[in-house]
Amino acid sequence: QSVLTQPPSVSGAPGQRVTISCTGSGSNIGANYDVHWYQQLPGTAPKLLIYGNNNRPSGVPDRFSGSKSGTSASLAITGLQAEDEADYYCQSYDSNLSGSRVFGGGTKLTVL
Amino acid sequence: QVQLQESGPGLVKPSGTLSLTCAVSGGSIRNNNWWTWVRQPPGKGLEWIGEIYHSGSTKYNPSLESRVTISVDKSKNQFSLKVNSVTAADTAVYYCASGSGSPSARAFDYWGQGTLVTVSS
Numbered sequence: 001q002s003v004l005t006q007p008p009s010v011s012g013a014p015g016q017r018v019t020i021s022c023t024g025s026g027s028n029i030g031a032n033y034d035v036h037w038y039q040q041l042p043g044t045a046p047k048l049l050i051y052g053n054n055n056r057p058s059g060v061p062d063r064f065s066g067s068k069s070g071t072s073a074s075l076a077i078t079g080l081q082a083e084d085e086a087d088y089y090c091q092s093y094d095s096n097l098s099g100s101r102v103f104g105g106g107t108k109l110t111v112l
Numbered sequence: 113q114v115q116l117q118e119s120g121p122g123l124v125k126p127s128g129t130l131s132l133t134c135a136v137s138g139g140s141i142r143n144n145n146w147w148t149w150v151r152q153p154p155g156k157g158l159e160w161i162g163e164i165y166h167s168g169s170t171k172y173n174p175s176l177e178s179r180v181t182i183s184v185d186k187s188k189n190q191f192s193l194k195v196n197s198v199t200a201a202d203t204a205v206y207y208c209a210s211g212s213g214s215p216s217a218r219a220f221d222y223w224g225q226g227t228l229v230t231v232s233s
Binding site: 002033034036038044045046047048051052057089091093095097098100101102103104105106 | 220
């Protein structure tokens, strides 16, 4: 059971907007620690998609955005494209677990 | 641009020791990064194993700490992972990664391609 909770799957048609939630607690997201998001295409290593809650590394399209409020964070993808079909993971820091880095369980995005 | 490459045996016997190395290129292991190991069991999510700074300072996942050792070899620009007393539950793709910044804000911006380690007799 992951410290951060994500929906197992989401789906959307090309061009649509989807959001993926990441729910934590007062010892991680709720303690104002940063949330990061990773995209994992099939058979590949994870890639940093969003860092520091809402910042995109160079080369990541602005169709991807992040937000955080209270004990939750969200990843939004607009203008959905077939190539966005992947697994998405949130990650943060947890002060209750000896300063561990924690991941969400992952969300499979299917582009219909 | 930092590049990371994992290497090590793909098959380990139960109760044995899993040993992997991550070679760092395109940058020095002495820079301001923390060097990290993450694993992913087949069909499952990501699990943070631990991390090390070039000074030798380490941080481990409490659930694995009793069996894990991460070390750094500055002369070879690489860092390593050892997991003792392995079982089938340790079968996973093992990734090395790196990140910089404060402990509570650090993201993993560079990743190796990953290497599958299977625990089986």
